[in-house]
Amino acid sequence: MSDLEIRPASAEDIPAIVAMLADDPLGARRESPDDLTPYRSAFDRLASDPNQHLMVAVRGEQVVGTLQLTVIPGLSRRGATRSVIEGVRIHSDERGSGLGTRLIEWAVDESRRQGCQLVQLTSDATRTDAHRFYERLGFEPSHVGFKLPL
Template identity: 80%
Template sequence: MGDLEIRAAVAADVPAIVAMLADDPLGAQRESPDDLTPYLAALERLRSDPNQHLVVAVRESRVVGTLQLTVIPGLSRKGATRGIVEGVRVHADERGSGLGTQLIEWAIDESRRQDCQLVQLTSDVTRPDAHRFYERLGFTASHVGFKLPL
């Protein structure tokens, strides 16, 4: 399958990232691959914040996966810093290849490198396959999450 590189996302990666974000029933409802303007603006905000790490997995010059890692210092848990993983996506052609595991391992390793004491993530209740995947990697479904659209 070729060598894999995990690197910081750049503007040229945005179409592939958005396509992966939109490539499931949930993402198809909330993403707009036809207008990349808001995504490019978001990428600039992310790149200007040292606590944000939007990465892509590239194989044979093709973006095949992505995730965002946010490092958040905090007071709880004796001043623990957390790594929060969001937007994990693997291209349909790569699902089942171990790429998702490599991306999450990258996020865990980077969290350790940044002195995080905890890595956490959320997954929509409609994604039971993703839940099983995260549990296989050692994550525990320990909390109930809430969201308030603004």
């Protein structure tokens, strides 16, 4: 994997990121790769927030993976800073190659560098393969999540 670069996403990466977000049964129902307008707006908000890290993994000229790392200062856990990993996606041609592990390792290392005491993530209940993957990397299932669509 020496030809792999993990770097901050640029506006030019948006189509590739959205394509990966849409490339599974859940994403196909909630993403709209044909209209990038809302994604560009969201990218601008992310890019202006120093606690948001939208990253891409690039091999050659192709974006082959992505994730978002959010750093959250807080009062709980004795004023601990935590990070949240979201939107982990690997291009279909790269799944099983170790790229997902590399991206998560980057996120954990960056969380340590940012002074975080905890790294957390959520994964849809139907993504059982992802759950096994995260557990192999040392994450423990610890909470029940809830959502309220607005």
